[in-house]
Amino acid sequence: xxxxxxxxxxxxxxxxxxxxxxxxxxxxxxxxxxxxxxxxxxxxxxxxxxxxxxxxxxxxxxxxxxxxxxxxxxxxxxxxxxxxxxxxxxxxxxxxxxxxxxxxxxxxxxxxxxxxxxxxxxxxxxxxxxxxxxxxxxxxxxxxx
Numbered sequence: 001x002x003x004x005x006x007x008x009x010x011x012x013x014x015x016x017x018x019x020x021x022x023x024x025x026x027x028x029x030x031x032x033x034x035x036x037x038x039x040x041x042x043x044x045x046x047x048x049x050x051x052x053x054x055x056x057x058x059x060x061x062x063x064x065x066x067x068x069x070x071x072x073x074x075x076x077x078x079x080x081x082x083x084x085x086x087x088x089x090x091x092x093x094x095x096x097x098x099x100x101x102x103x104x105x106x107x108x109x110x111x112x113x114x115x116x117x118x119x120x121x122x123x124x125x126x127x128x129x130x131x132x133x134x135x136x137x138x139x140x141x142x143x144x145x
Contacts, residue, residue, distance in 0.1 A: 033070050035061055037081040040068075044082070045131060049075045049139050079139045082132070090124045 039057035047053050054068035061067075071077045097120055101113075129136060 029070060032061075032063070032067070034081075036063075036068060036071055037078060038085075040071075040078055041082055041085070044078070044135055048135050049078055049142055051075065053078065075142050076145070079142050082139065086125065086128045089128050090121060093124050094121055 036054055036057045039060055040053040043053035043056050047056070051068060051074045054071055054074065055065065058065065058067040068074075073080075094117070097117070101117075132139070
């Protein structure tokens, strides 16, 4: 109890912790979580799918050292974030490609090429995962757990 009251008295004076971090709402905690995951993915290539990446991301974002704990499942959430971002990237790029193809098809009055779209989607997936190719077996093992 005594230690807790000492911590509470010193919260405003703590220099390592951004003052706003303690007063975040659930919405801003979700934002911090997304920022942590995004930044942590930059470290995966060198450090694997681990909490080390999350901790380094917290440090880069000037958050308290244990702020990475906001990502509850650690490496599992990191892999899921990677897969979600990959899906979003491919979906976005496919929509752009579809719009371009529709314009071309209107000009030339051709039909939609499903095979070409499949190839483009596969290429986009491979392009996105290429930088992570050395660590993908570890990511898949984390997904299985």
